[in-house]
Amino acid sequence: RSDTNPTEVSTDLGNKKYELTLWDGAGLKAVDEALIAGFEAKYPNITITGQYDPDNVSGQNGPRVISAKDAPDIARVTDMNSAVRGNHLVSLEAYVDAYGWDVPDSQTELYRVDSNGKLGSGDLYALPNSYSVTGIYFNTKLAEQLGIDAAPTSVEEFEADMQTAKDAGILPMMTYAKDGGTSFVFQALMANNSSAEDVQNWILQKSGTFDNQAAQDAASTLQDWNNKGYMPEGVNAVDASTALSRFCNGEGLFFPSGNWNLDTVAKALGDDVQFFAFPGATSEDEPNVAANAGAFYGIPVNAKNRDAAAAFLDYTQSAEAQQIIVDNSGYLPKSSTSDLKANSALQQSMFDAYADVLTSGHTSDFINNATAGMQSSGLIPNFQLLLDNSITPQEFTKNVQAQYDKEAKQ
Numbered sequence: 003r004s005d006t007n008p009t010e011v012s013t014d015l016g017n018k019k020y021e022l023t024l025w026d027g028a029g030l031k032a033v034d035e036a037l038i039a040g041f042e043a044k045y046p047n048i049t050i051t052g053q054y055d056p057d058n059v060s061g062q063n064g065p066r067v068i069s070a071k072d073a074p075d076i077a078r079v080t081d082m083n084s085a086v087r088g089n090h091l092v093s094l095e096a097y098v099d100a101y102g103w104d105v106p107d108s109q110t111e112l113y114r115v116d117s118n119g120k121l122g123s124g125d126l127y128a129l130p131n132s133y134s135v136t137g138i139y140f141n142t143k144l145a146e147q148l149g150i151d152a153a154p155t156s157v158e159e160f161e162a163d164m165q166t167a168k169d170a171g172i173l174p175m176m177t178y179a180k181d182g183g184t185s186f187v188f189q190a191l192m193a194n195n196s197s198a199e200d201v202q203n204w205i206l207q208k209s210g211t212f213d214n215q216a217a218q219d220a221a222s223t224l225q226d227w228n229n230k231g232y233m234p235e236g237v238n239a240v241d242a243s244t245a246l247s248r249f250c251n252g253e254g255l256f257f258p259s260g261n262w263n264l265d266t267v268a269k270a271l272g273d274d275v276q277f278f279a280f281p282g283a284t285s286e287d288e289p290n291v292a293a294n295a296g297a298f299y300g301i302p303v304n305a306k307n308r309d310a311a312a313a314f315l316d317y318t319q320s321a322e323a324q325q326i327i328v329d330n331s332g333y334l335p336k337s338s339t340s341d342l343k344a345n346s347a348l349q350q351s352m353f354d355a356y357a358d359v360l361t362s363g364h365t366s367d368f369i370n371n372a373t374a375g376m377q378s379s380g381l382i383p384n385f386q387l388l389l390d391n392s393i394t395p396q397e398f399t400k401n402v403q404a405q406y407d408k409e410a411k412q
Contacts, residue, residue: 005303006089011096012309020048020310023074025067027060030078030297033330040326041317048310073302075311079128081374085300086115086127092301093125097312103129103319109336109360111206112367113298122206130295131318132333135356136186136280137291139249139257139267143274144172148255153278155285157194164232167255174232176254178245182370182377184224184385186258186292189369190280191220193290202366207410213403221388221395228389238386261352264332268346276351279359293365296333336360373409380405
């Protein structure tokens with residue numbers, strides 16, 4: 003369809019009145035509303051009304067919302083494959099040129115689709131305005147009690163710190179397996195054993211297999227850590243909100259999670275917590291970080307006001323908008339953090355640790371995004387079986403790859 007690839011676009015909206023709608027998940031309402039307020043102050047002739055679905059259904063509702071006849075003008079894209087293959091999104095390339103957006107390939111692979119409908123290269127269909135990154139929350143108050151004076155810079159140091167905590171009767175690592183939290187350290191270990199590029203190629207269905215030595219060794223390490231008592235007792239019954247709450251109450255030296263929990267942890271632990279990237283295999287190795295966009299907006303084909311919608315996308319790239327994102331979320335801004343003011347010591351530790359991560363070549367998307375059912379049908383059940391020693395690391399990687407193959411062939 004030619005209307006998915008506009009060539010005539012305008013950045014001059016004049017004084018005409020525009021009324022736009024924006025659709026997103028409810029968890030992003032606070033930052034979206036702050037961005038909308040900033041944008042409307044700059045463009046008094048444009049109003050944007052937000053529409054929000056509960057987070058637990060926004061993923062499945064996204065494709066229906068984007069393909070509707072009365073689609074919103076701006077929408078977070080929850081399934082890039084179905085959106086582009088169904089011709090439901092506008093290519094943003096003409097706007098990239100018109101506005102001069104900085105969209106490095108390394109940060110936008112998952113929002114690009116080629117002429118054959120394959121993710122990873124080609125036209126840009128959604129524009130990221132910030133990033134989710136994984137890492138380790140580090141209770142520095144407990145660390146001080148244990149005589150640990152700095153965050154570990156290698157996996158060996160990380161393990162030694164966990165053993166020190168265990169010996170002192172302190173939980174080494176708060177984590178959860180009821181809904182997938184063990185994937186964060188697993189993915190970092192797997193990338194350390196191979197490379198972030200290998201992991202990314204598997205996620206994008208370009209090349210590689212999950213059933214390999216790097217993943218098996220990472221699974222073996224994870225299983226070993228649980229057997230040594232480094233994870234909470236009954237980890238398979240612990241869910242994300244319980245783990246977060248327990249860590250915020252001071253339980254656990256380390257908590258692998260993402261920067262989406264930054265504000266909650268900062269409010270609970272104040273200056274007694276840092277956020278650092280899970281270390282490389284040795285102190286000389288750069289960390290491998292799972293990262294994807296905190297919010298990534300696209301313009302549906304049926305949007306009534308494409309040029310005005312693109313003006314909002316452009317606003318999200320500005321220094322003003324990036325500070326709004328910092329003030330209203332834990333996401334990592336896409337622009338340099340040197341000119342942005344952190345709102346907590348914890349957020350500053352993220353800025354310091356992740357300053358160059360997006361351009362390092364050591365990032366990949368989240369492995370649970372490899373296929374639509376990977377998290378629920380591939381990773382969660384098999385991590386649980388691995389952690390209660392029902393399956394071997396070799397069976398774990400074979401099972402996950404089988405789920406991937408089943409979906410990739412559909």
